[in-house]
Amino acid sequence: MTEPTTRNHPRDRIRAAFAAAGVTGWLHAVDIDSAAQIEVGADQPVVTASVHKLCLLVALHQHAEAGRLALTDQVESPAEGRTPGPTGLSAMLDPARVSLRDAAYLMMAVSDNTAAELLLARVGLDAVNETTERLGLTRTHAVQTFGEFITTIREDAGHGGPQALADPQVLARLRALDPARTNRSTPRDMTRLLGAIWRDEACTPEHSAAVRRLLGLQVWPHRLASGFPFDEVHVAGKTGSAPTLRNEVGVIEYPDHGRYAVAVFTRAASPAAALPAADAVIGTTARIAIDALRSPDPRSVGGLRGRPGA
Template identity: 40%
Template sequence: MAAPDIAAALQAGFAAAGCDGTLHVRDLATGAEVGLEADRPMVPASVFKVLVALEFYARAAEGSIDPAKQTDLRPAVVTPGPTGLSNFQDPVRLSLRDLARQMMTVSDNAATDVLIARVGLDAINARALTCGCRETRIVSDLKAMLDAMAVELEFRTYAELLAAQAGKLGPAAQAGSLDPARLDAVAALDPARGSRTTARDMTTLLASIWADGAALPPACATLREVMGQQVTRRLEPAVPDGGTLAAKSGGLFGRVRNEIGVIGWPDGGRYAVAVFTRAHQPFAGAAAINAEMARAVKLGVEAVRQA
């Protein structure tokens, strides 16, 4: 765990940014580690898509799934999300491996649920456990989670909830859809009732992927490649000049902002990092929280490099 002075600096930084945070950093060569509440259960949000991708690529490498198999999708009926296929205007046909790339690079919810339907939640959770993720559990696909959130907030579907939040259903509906107390009561934002993980579990997962232990080596290599292509890069400021970042971000309802990944140092060092945050006020302070996530990771990596 972190030395007292590092832990205090991390806690102070998260508090000043307007959030609570957990962190774990692991040197992939030496095993040296630094953490802040690294075993505290947290909401994974889209970080869990690494687990979906891992199971898909593992099955493809084993030959039980054809990654080139084509799938027809209609934007009006797929799982909604802020990016990806649900925002297209016309039907599309994509291979499963292109759906996986959509899921990892732009966090496409529709692509994610197609892949979950192919590989199954039980298999995803079982592989997480074999990778050493003992506190991680994914309880539903995204459509079920988002629609359940909407119902808990007294809307019929997630699409209707989004319309309310955008002000399309009137001021009363908008106020109700954004009420902090009501949002905090939904199961998806409670790791005791919804999907959950920990910062330590996620660096354990990353260590397994980077060591080719999570699945056959070609599967792990492909996953590492697509993680390096993610568009959202909250941790980019923690990467030194000449370094690399392969990561997956996650966010949910203005409360949750997360990112996990592996930072490569120019001298060859590699560091698995996981940072999870929960904003004190929903839909507020995103820039400050993102900046603090990167600062905390940088501080953690510097600490393990000096260990």
């Protein structure tokens, strides 16, 4: 059998897909059980945006596991002073009272920023960082709340408001787009976290199962899930977005028990808020990577073996 040509190597197909969609992209995908992996810039520092809600969710369940809180504890969300956002409590008009676990559902299923702030108020930013450090995510760090992240975008946009975000000069000064000044990680760190969740290493089996359940309830079909339009394939993930940034991390499970963690982070050349191709390429590149990992020919993934980060 002839060696695959360079243009047919999955890494080159992934890079070509990113380019065709008008984005710069970084990806890491790993077979959770065999540790075979494929990467495109897997150690590049990236802005996590709402992907960091996954780190908060794990910290919440570690606190529950240690008896520091009960997931059924109730929290109040007044109508005033909510963190801006288009979904969940952030978009609601009246006072609400929810349990911590229901706030976690809103945070993960529809990326509710107010629900995330309620949980951060109970868990604390330091505890989120302690959780990622404990799990060996050495390049993952939270420096601000989700509300603070949004505030920096508003401040840096200036008097021009949201319309100013179409200006390249404004985008260039956004702290929210600089991994050195906001919540950050790498694609490899994120797949390491997902692998720990799916192997019941991040929490006890009970709490890990609860985290997996919430990841499986995310409603957005336009990014990672778009690459796997099959009833028998299960997709669980968490998106993250900011001006020009579209991200998603998740796990794809096949009926033959194959399970694959994948993290895709992108930055678009265009500042347009609606870029369907930039959303869809997350699913496209994840599918290329996972098809390669499922290939019986080890040359399709360049012979990359070993634990993530090894």
